[in-house]
Amino acid sequence: MSKNHRKEVDRRRTFGIISHPDAGKTTLTEKLLLFGGAIQMAGAVKARKAARHATSDWMSMEQERGISVTSSVMKFNYNDYEVNLLDTPGHQDFSEDTYRVLTAVDSALMVIDNAKGVETQTRKLMEVCRMRNTPIMTFINKLDREGLEPLDILADIEETLQVECAPLSWPIGMGKRFKGTYNLYRKRLSLFTPGQETRPQDAVVIDDLSDPRLDELLGSQADELREDIELLEGAANPFDPEHYLKGNQTPVFFGSAINNFGVEEMLEAFVEQAPAPRPAQTLTREVSPYEDPFSGFVFKIQANMDPAHRDRIAFLRVCSGTFKRGMKVKHHRIGKDVTLANATIFMAQDRTNVEEAFPGDIIGIHNHGTIKIGDTFSDKEALKFTGIPSFAPEHFRRVRLKNPLKTKQLEKGLKQLAEEGAVQLFRPLINTDYILGAVGVLQFDVIMSRLQTEYGVDALYEGIDYATARWVECDDDKKFEEFEKKNQANLAKDSEGGLAFLASSEWRLGHTIEQWPEIVFHKTREHN
């Protein structure tokens, strides 16, 4: 490994933002990109969100794709760091993609609305982070508005998400009385002026809180800050980088994204503390980013901008070595060599052809249906990265063909779309139904539209009384047989042959789990 390679790995930060809709993810993303000098892109983030809000029908999504493909990965530089921000769709198009993106990041940023505390979608995304012990930094947003008491928000995070909080900044008042933050990480005071940007260099260095300048600057709120900090020293956890890197502690910043307040303060700490690309697990061994041979895995597949080409882009995260344009790599699942001639790297402003990419970077590979989620590409050794799962669907539909002569096309379409990871396909044990499962409902519209345009299939959906699913397994063959027999009506095979239990409610599922202690019920399933 060359010195340069090590340097390139160490200066990379690949992360995603987790939040509930409206907490301020789009606003924060824009501000982050502005610091990275990616100004054009910032406009596109907003445009994308506007398009999403306008309508959620598939046609407009097609038009919107131009933006959405490029903004799936946003690359920018900050100080000496090269940052890859992976978009985690969190709105109407909330889907498995959102979850899977989190398998390709080294850390995450959690945005919380100070008036709302922890909300449902944040909780779900956090579950995925926990599976991989992803380190999480927290930004508590909208301090320019009245909200919950800062200590109550921290308690909420600790309780609901089971992660220790370590405040690195502390707010001085909120809403109309919001005066700024005291940065505990750097011992600096930043004063808030609504509508005006505050850069970290504008902050006043105050090592000692008894400094009378504090009273001059904050008036009566100086004493409030002193009391708060004293209280924190006794009650809050000190920041421990190791705890953070293990995913047990989240450093917390306060601010207001829309006013660009506290954002750069957090970004500064983020690039310093967040992990560089981490080793990745394969079936055979752990792969270090510092290794010379190239390797990477596909975590997302997205329909391309040009529907006429039916071309899709596979998003590959580089895990080791250096990617060079035109290099020949092995596509292990199908045992073929492919030349990555026209891979795309995702730059902030534009999609440009990649010359070189390093671990932590994401490249886009054009794909005519041969690439599946979870596929590994490498230049020598046969590897198979693990930890890129399917997630238990929460929405279900039965597909009914309008023209029964098209059964073959339907089967082919559903099989391919399921392989691509766009939806999960289940075939019940007791009948020949096609049941689709998805994490977000919008996925169903996408599938119907693609069935029609790409496979010429006219079909419709019927509601079906399932609300949740688990993949099932058992060491004891006899017991498993018994379980299968008794629960036939609720069992189905997924597209890779995995057996799943579909339940009409969480309560039903819980009841079955209780009744069958020998059976293991999995919420996720690895791709073969």
Ligand code: GDP
């Ligand atoms: P997303 O849904 O998480 O991407 O959230 P957005 O970034 O679109 O923000 C949702 C709403 O909150 C928008 O109306 C923003 O203008 C507003 N917002 C974002 N940040 C702040 C903030 O710091 N203070 C206030 N008062 N509003 C904010």
